[in-house]
Amino acid sequence: MNARITKLVSRFPWATSPLLIGAPMRVLSGPHLAVAISAAGGLGFIGPGAKTDDLKPDLETAKELVRNADSLRSASLLPVGVGFQLWNDTLETAAELIKQYRPCAVWLYAPKDDAEFETWSAKIRKASDGTSIWIQVGTLGEVKRLLDQSQHPDVIVVQGAEAGGHGRAEDGLGAFTLVPEVVELLHERGVDIPVVAAGGIVDGRGAAASLCLGADGVAMGTRFLASSEARIGKGYQDEIVRASDGGLNTTRTLLYNHLRGTFGWPKEYAPRTIINQSHHDQKAGTPFETLKERHDEAVKAGRGWGPDGRTATYASASIGLIKDVLPAKEIVKQTHKQMRSLLADLRQPLASKL
Amino acid sequence: MNARITKLVSRFPWATSPLLIGAPMRVLSGPHLAVAISAAGGLGFIGPGAKTDDLKPDLETAKELVRNADSLRSASLLPVGVGFQLWNDTLETAAELIKQYRPCAVWLYAPKDDAEFETWSAKIRKASDGTSIWIQVGTLGEVKRLLDQSQHPDVIVVQGAEAGGHGRAEDGLGAFTLVPEVVELLHERGVDIPVVAAGGIVDGRGAAASLCLGADGVAMGTRFLASSEARIGKGYQDEIVRASDGGLNTTRTLLYNHLRGTFGWPKEYAPRTIINQSHHDQKAGTPFETLKERHDEAVKAGRGWGPDGRTATYASASIGLIKDVLPAKEIVKQTHKQMRSLLADLRQPLASKL
Structure with missing residues (x-):
């Protein structure tokens, strides 16, 4: 190992x-x-x-x-x-x-x-x-x-x-x-x-x-x-920081690909996205043409992202654990540090009582 | 921690x-x-x-x-x-x-x-x-x-x-x-x-x-x-040991509840099961009544479990990692032991190069 x-x-x-x-x-x-x-x-x-x-x-x-x-x-x-x-x-x-x-x-x-x-x-x-x-x-x-x-x-x-x-x-x-x-x-x-x-x-x-x-x-x-x-985009990044509870607020769907005009992905794949208004409207039965119009309008008006937004906001199910924008350097350093301290810390209870 | x-x-x-x-x-x-x-x-x-x-x-x-x-x-x-x-x-x-x-x-x-x-x-x-x-x-x-x-x-x-x-x-x-x-x-x-x-x-x-x-x-x-x-049951346990690749071979479905006559689970829940013939037949469009007849026959004949079986075989997605039947004592001891050695082992590469 x-x-x-x-x-x-x-x-x-x-x-x-x-x-x-x-x-x-x-x-x-x-x-x-x-x-x-x-x-x-x-x-x-x-x-x-x-x-x-x-x-x-x-x-x-x-x-x-x-x-x-x-x-x-x-x-x-x-x-x-x-x-x-x-x-x-x-x-x-x-x-x-x-x-x-x-x-x-x-x-x-x-x-x-x-x-x-x-x-x-x-x-x-x-x-x-x-x-x-x-x-x-x-x-x-x-x-x-x-x-x-x-x-x-x-x-x-x-x-x-x-x-x-x-x-x-x-x-x-x-x-x-x-x-x-x-x-x-x-x-x-x-x-x-x-x-x-x-x-x-x-x-x-x-x-x-x-x-x-x-x-x-x-x-x-x-x-x-x-x-x-x-x-x-700032609106996209803001969503990554804002959104939480990936079980409730993210899903896999092809809808946002199609709204953006992306077709052709191999059928085995679908993207995970933060759920927004396009998804809710689709669930409520709104036809694709209407979803597409609303999507394009929202994007044009700079309201693409956010809970009331309508465009693709691809993100991991772990969005709830991301709470700040940091320089990449800090993210790498913090992750290494947390990994190290966790593994050091976890040895103890295992070693002590067996 | x-x-x-x-x-x-x-x-x-x-x-x-x-x-x-x-x-x-x-x-x-x-x-x-x-x-x-x-x-x-x-x-x-x-x-x-x-x-x-x-x-x-x-x-x-x-x-x-x-x-x-x-x-x-x-x-x-x-x-x-x-x-x-x-x-x-x-x-x-x-x-x-x-x-x-x-x-x-x-x-x-x-x-x-x-x-x-x-x-x-x-x-x-x-x-x-x-x-x-x-x-x-x-x-x-x-x-x-x-x-x-x-x-x-x-x-x-x-x-x-x-x-x-x-x-x-x-x-x-x-x-x-x-x-x-x-x-x-x-x-x-x-x-x-x-x-x-x-x-x-x-x-x-x-x-x-x-x-x-x-x-x-x-x-x-x-x-x-x-x-x-x-x-x-032995047939069920054999399946736990035999089955692998939980992504392909397990799914969440209410079908097996219904085949066994279990109704009434709160709607938020569905069980994960190893897939067998009932699931395949359902996907192929076989009506429930026929699935139920086949299920009951198979169970009666002692062919309920297995890839050609028809009854509920509830199991985790991790079935591919289970390869033997052991006394519970061994499972507990092995798990503790593996946990301990993993965490001990993992400290090293973290400590050495930072």
Whole structure:
């Protein structure tokens, strides 16, 4: 366990153990956020752009920011990762950018079919052989299929059902069950691939719990939406801080994709969002055309977000645990600190009475 | 944290820290299981009977078993707990039995409305003032309402959505999010009530993770279905050991309640079960009457359980992590041991590199 945690983090020489990762949230995780996370001793990922081409200016900015960061400057690869949504990113463009900028890691996600993981992995390894390949899954079946492929990923990201944004629509499980299940499957198959837990982790408690469940590193997404560096609208960010009780106030639904004109996600996925007026109106039977009109009006008028808002507010089920906007550096430091003190504290009652 | 864990376990003088609890599974958690768990240094609960009256012989047996258990004999109250499903248990009968047998704890669950918690608590405190009152919740809203009542419970059991059997039908969250949310709410309100985590915990990993998330004790249900002492049919127990991948192979549905002729559960609840032929046939459009005929035939012919079976096989989403039937004592000891070694092991990478 120990050795596994150390092994994963040691691939990223600037990082503090255990590896704490900023997830590649589409558009929201820009270069400023990613570099700030890495500079604080974590590993930040830049999220997919609206188009794959959009990644180029982001990588250029990241390169520039790294040049000014003492702890990162000497890294042999670009000390941030990049995420791709395979179903709507362009492999050719991605491979060119990876070749040019050599990010230390890529995080692959949401293929139209699992075979795309192989195509992408092969091309990326050719473009930059030092770049480690992370593949995100939300079910045990996906891991089984990955292990049947000719090349294994370098890291498997196990995303629990608490995750914000797009996750498994129906067959996903909480990290609580899914992480140990994946770890056991890998162990049974004799396969040594590090596991990163994701989904609903927003602080040192969830991070420490993930390590107990068998993860070797921990990724946070939504927590970084409430960071100074997130590329996010103020109304959206305010909601992340305001909202609580994710069981009551978040849900998985395709409605907000459709309201924003996004179609084409593989059918296995649906996003978790904070519930607002569009969802309530839909439940009350309002037809889609009317919902769409109201949505577009609200967005135009700057009233997209909030409990009376109408647009997508993708977020984790753990929103109730996020109460402030902080610099990414503080989030990384606090999470590491809380993890450490929790695990130190918890040894005691176990040791004393047995 | 430390102090809180110690405080909870110290109420049960025979128990090892942190408190490990056998959940009161209806009918399945009998006196042999409950006493074996307590005798191993945990706290076993007897589950509700088919009728409240059925509890009497169970309590009589428990009393007898305790008399023969060295570590339990001197306890001032009966060193096992008792669970009640408020919507179909009879308070008068329950109160009489509690007065007569004085179990150390009662676990209250599934009222028709939340006010029943107050009625039951008041009557139970009168019947046996040493008996500690545990109330199970699956949402933050329930906790808020509990805190508005005149009397607080002695323990709040927070059941995550991974749980087997009956849990919240739609608004439940995984333990990963729900446990820290409840702990924070209690803290914000300045209320000092211990929190026990439940739902999907089957070993030392889930137990240690629960402590990281802020729980003061840990309850396991499904794991004890695969114990020598469980009051369970062989076909059912075999399924618990055989089944895996809870995301794919378990679901929440009312179908199996209805096939068994059980109606009347409060609408907020639905049970998690291992999927079998009845579920598949229902999805394929088979009418209920036909499902019911097939169900009754299969049960009569001793083919109720198994992938081709047709009857209720309630179980946690974590079934994939349960691989053997063990004496309850072994389960308690192994879980404590794994928890301890995990937490000891995990301190290292945190301490070393920061």
